[in-house]
Amino acid sequence: xxxxxxxxxxxxxxxxxxxxxxxxxxxxxxxxxxxxxxxxxxxxxxxxxxxxxxxxxxxxxxxxxxxxxxxxxxxxxxxxxxxxxxxxxxxxxxxxxxxxxxxxxxxxxxxxxxxxxxxxxxxxxxxxxxxxxxxxxxxxxxxxxxxxxxxxxxxxxxxxxxxxxxxxxxxxxxxxxxxxxxxxxxxxxxxxxxxxxxxxxxxxxxxxx
Numbered sequence: 001x002x003x004x005x006x007x008x009x010x011x012x013x014x015x016x017x018x019x020x021x022x023x024x025x026x027x028x029x030x031x032x033x034x035x036x037x038x039x040x041x042x043x044x045x046x047x048x049x050x051x052x053x054x055x056x057x058x059x060x061x062x063x064x065x066x067x068x069x070x071x072x073x074x075x076x077x078x079x080x081x082x083x084x085x086x087x088x089x090x091x092x093x094x095x096x097x098x099x100x101x102x103x104x105x106x107x108x109x110x111x112x113x114x115x116x117x118x119x120x121x122x123x124x125x126x127x128x129x130x131x132x133x134x135x136x137x138x139x140x141x142x143x144x145x146x147x148x149x150x151x152x153x154x155x156x157x158x159x160x161x162x163x164x165x166x167x168x169x170x171x172x173x174x175x176x177x178x179x180x181x182x183x184x185x186x187x188x189x190x191x192x193x194x195x196x197x198x199x200x201x202x203x204x205x206x207x208x209x
Contacts, residue, residue, distance in 0.1 A: 025053035026184035033188055036151065037195035039202070044081035048074060054181075062132055063176060065125065065141040072145055080152040099154045099203040107157065110146065118142045132176055140169050156203055159196035163189060 028050035035043035051073035059067035084097060102110075118139040125134030143165050150158035166189045173181045 021053050022057055022178065022180045025050045025057065026180050028053075029184050030187050030191070033191040033195065037191060037198045039084075039154075039199075041081060041084045044077045044084065047080070048077035051077065057178075061176065061178065062130060063137060063172075064131060065121070065134075065137040066172075069141040069144055073148065076148045076152060080148075083152055097154055099156055099199045101156050101203065102150075114139075114143045114146055133172060136168060136172050140165060140172055144169075154199070156196070156199050159192045159199065162192040162195075166192060 028046045032043045032046040032050060035046060051070040054070040055067050055074065058064075058070060118135070121142060122135030122138035125131040125138055131137065143161065147158050147161045147165060150161070166185045170182055170185045170189075173179075173185065
């Protein structure tokens with residue numbers, strides 16, 4: 001890059017230099033969040049393909065926890081598809097998976113457990129010089145793993161957790177050069193606000209009727 005280039009020009013040139021696979025994975029990732037916000041079961045196939053690509057990209061980019069996280073996402077995509085569709089397989093099924101909330105005690109335990117595991121995992125990663133940003137990498141991974149299960153079970157607060165996780169992920173990818181992925185996570189951040197609003201409307205709907 002030229003020394004007199006502005007940061008916007010540097011970012012634009014970096015985006016152009018990213019691989020087609022990262023562009024595809026990012027596009028499918030955005031589609032996943034949009035479809036999830038609309039409670040469409042097709043969000044999970046989009047997530048499956050996106051995370052499969054990212055598993056390879058992050059492993060090659062020396063972000064082992066992000067590679068493992070996306071490998072985990074592959075399994076969650078299958079699980080989420082099964083959870084969201086299983087009630088539709090039974091005719092005349094009266095009860096289906098609906099948006100729900102969790103009490104304060106649940107969230108205190110959830111956050112405490114996530115921080116504890118992140119610190120332990122970050123320390124373990126820091127022992128290897130090949131791992132970049134071990135504590136940030138570990139924190140994004142741990143909380144994303146835990147929060148994806150909340151999303152699969154349609155827990156409303158999952159969108160609020162994504163706001164924090166996505167902010168941390170943007171910082172991680174900025175420092176490791178995954179610029180297309182940064183753009184995707186900026187979109188994710190906005191979509192998390194949209195998803196929370198959509199699911200909250202669904203959650204409040206039975207109470208309003």
